[in-house]
Amino acid sequence: MKGGEAVEGWGWARKVQVVGKFPPQHSVVVKMVWFNEQRAFAVETYFSQSHSILAVQRAFRTRYQITPRDRVPDRKSILLWLENLRETGSVSEKR
Numbered sequence: 001m002k003g004g005e006a007v008e009g010w011g012w013a014r015k016v017q018v019v020g021k022f023p024p025q026h027s028v029v030v031k032m033v034w035f036n037e038q039r040a041f042a043v044e045t046y047f048s049q050s051h052s053i054l055a056v057q058r059a060f061r062t063r064y065q066i067t068p069r070d071r072v073p074d075r076k077s078i079l080l081w082l083e084n085l086r087e088t089g090s091v092s093e094k095r
Helices: 036-048 053-063 073-086
Strands: 007-012 013-017 029-033
Touching: 007 036, 036 073, 053 073
Parallel strands: none
Antiparallel strands: 007 013, 013 029
16 A cells, blocks of 8 residues: 555455555554444353453454454454444444
8 A cells, every 4th residue: 555545445354444544654544344243243242251352352263263463353342332232222333
């Protein structure tokens, strides 16, 4: 990717977006976009694994065959999905 251009593409099982345009000397900010099925799996696992974020991340890696170096949902994302579920009844992003 060259500086100044915005790129959007697909990762293994999630959409990856580069947010904004950046000059070449700046690092790129990547926003992971997870599918609703993956969000629902993470929330279900959270409740079934005694509210453990680490257990959710491990199960997510196993379920979706993600290698140790690839990204999984972080603590902030999982807690946001839980909050969305409690407030709206859905794990989808709030609009």
